[in-house]
Amino acid sequence: MPVKEIPIGVSNRHVHLSPSAVERLFGPGNALTPLRELSQPGQFACRETVSLIGPKGRIDRVRVLGPARGETQVEISLYDGYTLGVVPPVRDSGDIEGTPGIVMEGPRGRLRIDKGVICAARHIHMHPADAAAFGVHNGQRVKVSVDGPRGLILDHVLIRVSANYRLEMHIDLDEANAGQIATGRKGILLG
Structure with missing residues (x-):
């Protein structure tokens, strides 16, 4: 049986904004400016950044x-x-009901959101051809082994x-630090 290797990407803190949030934080008529492409097609890191302001710090x-x-x-x-000073629940991306809010600050304004702060659950992006080759399906939960001095499952x-x-x-980043994992490392799908 062939080894089922999966490249790993380490995701640091970031925000996804609605069009109205973009205008509120960066000014009317402003759009997000691509800085560099991300690993997923059509996704990009933006030149724009914000400050996150919580009850204990920023x-x-x-x-x-x-x-x-x-x-x-x-x-x-x-x-x-x-x-x-917030407790982000571990959630799948997009599952934001019942999550804490936060204040964001951009160069042209502040925005308080009542929900939407999460610690994203670990996940694997797959094309349908990859899913077929690995014998898995959308929504399935699996185990992945990562070898190394601080190897983990x-x-x-x-x-x-x-x-x-x-x-x-x-x-x-917390998971990456625990296993001394850098972007580009490979994990093995265990099933």
């Missing part, structure tokens, strides 16, 4: 990712939550399948 220069989305979402690590990894995706597992 984090400046948090990268905005584009393109603009239907709802604003803030993805931080659990450690970032301590800094800000990541459990409850969500499979996300779309024709718009390129094969890559996303973990946050």
Whole structure:
């Protein structure tokens, strides 16, 4: 049986903004400006950054990712939550009901959101051809092994399948630090 390797991408804190949030934070008529392409087709890191302001602290220069989305979402690590004074639940991206809010500050304004702060659950983006080759399906939860001096097994990894995706597992900075994992490292799908 062939080894099922998956490239890993480490995701630092970032925000996804709705079009109205973009205008509120960066000014009327402004649009997000691509800085560099991300691993997933059509996704990009923006030149724009915001400050996150919580009850206990703030984090400046948090990268905005584009393109603009239907709802604003803030993805931080659990450690970032301590800094800000918020407790982000571990959630699948887009699952923001019942999550804490936060204040964001841009160069042209402030925005308070009542929900949308999460610690993104680890997940694997797959094209349908990858899913077929790996024998998995959209919504399935799997385990992934990462070798190394601090090797670990990541459990409850969500499979996300779309024709718009390129094969890559996303973990946050806390998980990467725990396993001494850098972007580009490979994990092995265990099933």
